[in-house]
Amino acid sequence: MADGNNLFQLEIITPDRVFYQGEAFMVEFTAEDGDIGVYKNHIPLTTVIAPGILNIKEAQGEKQAALHAGFAQILPEKVTILAEVAEWPDEIDKNRAEEAKKRAEERLQSHAAGIDVARAEAALKKALIRLNIGK
Amino acid sequence: MASLRDIKQRKSSIQSTQQITKAMKLVSTVKLQKARTRAEQANPYFNYMYQTVTSMLARSGSLDHPYLKPGSSAKKAVVVISSNRGLAGGYNSNIVKLLSGSELPKEDVKVYAIGRKAMDGLERKGYEITADHSDVMDGPTYGDAIAICKEILDAYSKGEIGEIYLAYTHFKNTVSHVPTLMKLLPVEFDEEEISNADVSIPMNYEPNEEEALDRIIPKYITSLFYGALVEAVASENGARMQAMDSATSNAEEIIGDLTLKYNRARQSNITQELTEIIAGAEAIS
Numbered sequence: 001m002a003d004g005n006n007l008f009q010l011e012i013i014t015p016d017r018v019f020y021q022g023e024a025f026m027v028e029f030t031a032e033d034g035d036i037g038v039y040k041n042h043i044p045l046t047t048v049i050a051p052g053i054l055n056i057k058e059a060q061g062e063k064q065a066a067l068h069a070g071f072a073q074i075l076p077e078k079v080t081i082l083a084e085v086a087e088w089p090d091e092i093d094k095n096r097a098e099e100a101k102k103r104a105e106e107r108l109q110s111h112a113a114g115i116d117v118a119r120a121e122a123a124l125k126k127a128l129i130r131l132n133i134g135k
Numbered sequence: 136m137a138s139l140r141d142i143k144q145r146k147s148s149i150q151s152t153q154q155i156t157k158a159m160k161l162v163s164t165v166k167l168q169k170a171r172t173r174a175e176q177a178n179p180y181f182n183y184m185y186q187t188v189t190s191m192l193a194r195s196g197s198l199d200h201p202y203l204k205p206g207s208s209a210k211k212a213v214v215v216i217s218s219n220r221g222l223a224g225g226y227n228s229n230i231v232k233l234l235s236g237s238e239l240p241k242e243d244v245k246v247y248a249i250g251r252k253a254m255d256g257l258e259r260k261g262y263e264i265t266a267d268h269s270d271v272m273d274g275p276t277y278g279d280a281i282a283i284c285k286e287i288l289d290a291y292s293k294g295e296i297g298e299i300y301l302a303y304t305h306f307k308n309t310v311s312h313v314p315t316l317m318k319l320l321p322v323e324f325d326e327e328e329i330s331n332a333d334v335s336i337p338m339n340y341e342p343n344e345e346e347a348l349d350r351i352i353p354k355y356i357t358s359l360f361y362g363a364l365v366e367a368v369a370s371e372n373g374a375r376m377q378a379m380d381s382a383t384s385n386a387e388e389i390i391g392d393l394t395l396k397y398n399r400a401r402q403s404n405i406t407q408e409l410t411e412i413i414a415g416a417e418a419i420s
Binding site for chain 2: 015
């Protein structure tokens with residue numbers, strides 16, 4: 001299935017490092033309008049990334065990471081993801097994510113005035129992704 | 136001629152100053168290396184961002200988007216990045232001079248200060264300081280850049296400010312740092328770059344083009360901003376390293392001078408004593 005012909009260039013760049021650089025067979029991530037999976041020869045597309053799980057299928061296997069914000073530029077031979085935050089599973093601090101989850105849940109349940117619901121929801125989502133992938 | 140004791144005191148005081156400047160130089164050398172690595176690591180992200188946004192604009196031609204045309208307000212926000220600490224040679228005053236020497240009229244400028252030194256300098260010159268985010272300078276993260284950008288972009292979309300500028304020190308290399316004033320919004324690109332961009336492949340946008348632009352341009356500005364922050368940290372430490380280096384060698388020079396003076400004074404003291412003794416002996420005999 002994954003022979004040399006259907007591999008494409010994949011680059012994931014964050015502000016502090018080049019997160020991933022290599023050849024992939026498929027990449028999957030969450031865009032604003034839902035999950036998308038990209039194979040080689042995809043139509044050119046620029047899309048905004050929503051918090052979600054990133055799945056990279058390479059010739060040697062599969063890799064997972066948490067991807068929180070940014071955008072992706074997809075070209076037939078090359079995919080570039082500019083991520084504001086990206087983390088490999090072993091970089092995730094589970095305790096911190098657990099705390100963040102609790103905090104966000106409390107804030108959502110309290111219904112007090114002056115709470116930014118959208119922000120709390122986003123925080124909850126991020127924490128859930130981190131916990132999910134860090135397992 | 137100063138007395139022996141005076142010279143000695145002066146010398147030891149300069150020696151202790153030299154020790155301080157030497158230590159500061161070492162500290163800033165280490166910090167510079169760290170900051171430089173960070174600035175270099177931020178580079179690929181920024182470069183890709185620039186390429187993507189240029190090619191987006193090249194493809195979309197003249198889009199009617201608020202980020203692409205000047206706002207109605209005459210006020211101009213200037214984000215001024217300097218340092219919280221002095222003893223960095225001309226680093227901070229160059230930034231202040233850059234802004235006061237620019238064409239931006241003082242009355243229209245709203246300063247968003249990052250770094251206490253330039254903020255104090257500008258305040259003294261009568262600039263309006265709108266916000267102070269100086270604590271960021273102790274260790275800028277991408278999150279900080281996002282937060283500050285959001286604040287300024289909000290003010291921009293509310294129409295409180297019509298243009299956004301960024302004043303920072305560009306880190307060219309270890310010895311050369313260039314104070315730079317850059318326009319962030321409305322986005323302006325080099326026409327040449329745009330016409331050179333690769334437009335052979337038609338690009339699709341998701342959601343739609345305008346919304347994508349809406350999301351991506353703030354990210355682009357944040358990345359510029361973050362790049363400027365990490366470069367400024369590198370420049371600051373570079374400037375301090377240079378300043379402390381020349382201070383150390385100046386101290387060295389003065390100490391050499393004083394040692395010479397001290398020895399001369401000591402010698403002339405001895406000569407004088409001898410003459411006195413001989414004269415005394417002659418008077419008795």
